[in-house]
Amino acid sequence: CVSCRVWRLMLSIFLLTIHLWQKNPNCSDQTYCSKRKNRQSTKLTMMEIPSIFTPVDWSFAFYEGLNQHQDSTSRDKTYAELGCGNGWISIALAEKLSPLKVYGLDINPRAIKIAWINLYLNALDDNGLPVYDREGKTLLDRVEFHESDLLSYCIDNKIELDCIVGCIPQILNPNPEAISKIMTENSSEKFLYSLSNYCALQGFFEDQFGLGLIARAVEEGRAVIKPMGIMIFNIGGRPGQGVCERLFLRRGFHISKLWQTKIMQ
Numbered sequence: 001c002v003s004c005r006v007w008r009l010m011l012s013i014f015l016l017t018i019h020l021w022q023k024n025p026n027c028s029d030q031t032y033c034s035k036r037k038n039r040q041s042t043k044l045t046m047m048e049i050p051s052i053f054t055p056v057d058w059s060f061a062f063y064e065g066l067n068q069h070q071d072s073t074s075r076d077k078t079y080a081e082l083g084c085g086n087g088w089i090s091i092a093l094a095e096k097l098s099p100l101k102v103y104g105l106d107i108n109p110r111a112i113k114i115a116w117i118n119l120y121l122n123a124l125d126d127n128g129l130p131v132y133d134r135e136g137k138t139l140l141d142r143v144e145f146h147e148s149d150l151l152s153y154c155i156d157n158k159i160e161l162d163c164i165v166g167c168i169p170q171i172l173n174p175n176p177e178a179i180s181k182i183m184t185e186n187s188s189e190k191f192l193y194s195l196s197n198y199c200a201l202q203g204f205f206e207d208q209f210g211l212g213l214i215a216r217a218v219e220e221g222r223a224v225i226k227p228m229g230i231m232i233f234n235i236g237g238r239p240g241q242g243v244c245e246r247l248f249l250r251r252g253f254h255i256s257k258l259w260q261t262k263i264m265q
């Protein structure tokens with residue numbers, strides 16, 4: 001039918017956009033590009049290891065969605081990114097918005113180590129000297145990474161946040177026993193990588209829809225978010241729009257949809 005064709009066309013245009021973005025000729029395979037406000041392209045150099053999540057369309061769509069949120073007053077703001085993985089989104093946000101601080105948080109200890117390495121790779125020039133921005137600050141002033149189960153680092157350290165963003169798992173682990181393993185630096189690569197895709201039951205109503213981890217993040221966020229603060233999450237549409245919206249409404253948040261797209265999975 002005509003509407004199906006129109007939708008397919010829109011879908012292919014969107015994927016083409018992502019494709020071009022990933023294939024920017026200035027970027028190598030292990031490099032992601034973020035656009036600065038002044039439209040210049042900034043190249044991020046990122047290290048990867050098998051036990052942490054490698055960004056895919058799902059996370060590129062999340063960053064694209066984050067960019068829909070126009071915040072003209074980001075300079076004095078404090079952000080937290082939940083599930084920061086290799087750190088690319090926290091670093092790209094700091095490059096783009098020049099916030100006071102971005103706390104990149106992840107439960108995977110190896111992700112945090114790689115994220116710190118990636119921060120230094122992008123904060124220093126080829127001679128190992130810090131790259132200063134217009135305010136005389138470097139990325140090292142603006143970004144920190146910490147091992148943290150959701151917002152526990154910010155709660156423990158009484159850090160108040162203006163904005164919490166997150167692209168965290170929304171699928172219950174098919175093997176519940178795996179989740180009960182104690183997580184250490186020496187946990188197997190396979191187990192650490194599984195944290196990128198799977199979550200455990202969190203004891204919330206939303207568990208039945210795979211949204212339990214996001215529900216806990218929102219609950220924890222209430223303890224550290226400033227008045228008028230915002231939270232931005234990547235949410236898979238499978239549970240239906242009503243369920244996704246109620247997750248926030250029943251916890252006292254106003255919601256607005258920033259970005260919607262289809263991801264091939």
Ligand SMILES: C[S@@+](CC[C@H](N)C(=O)[O-])C[C@H]1O[C@@H](n2cnc3c(N)ncnc32)[C@H](O)[C@@H]1O
Nearest residue numbers: 053055059083084085106107108149150195196
């Ligand atoms: C889909 S990956 C996204 C990684 C990164 N934001 C990106 O887009 O490349 C989800 C991340 O959430 C992390 N994660 C899972 N459970 C978590 C928790 N309870 N607290 C913090 N991070 C968690 C995983 O280790 C993984 O790095």
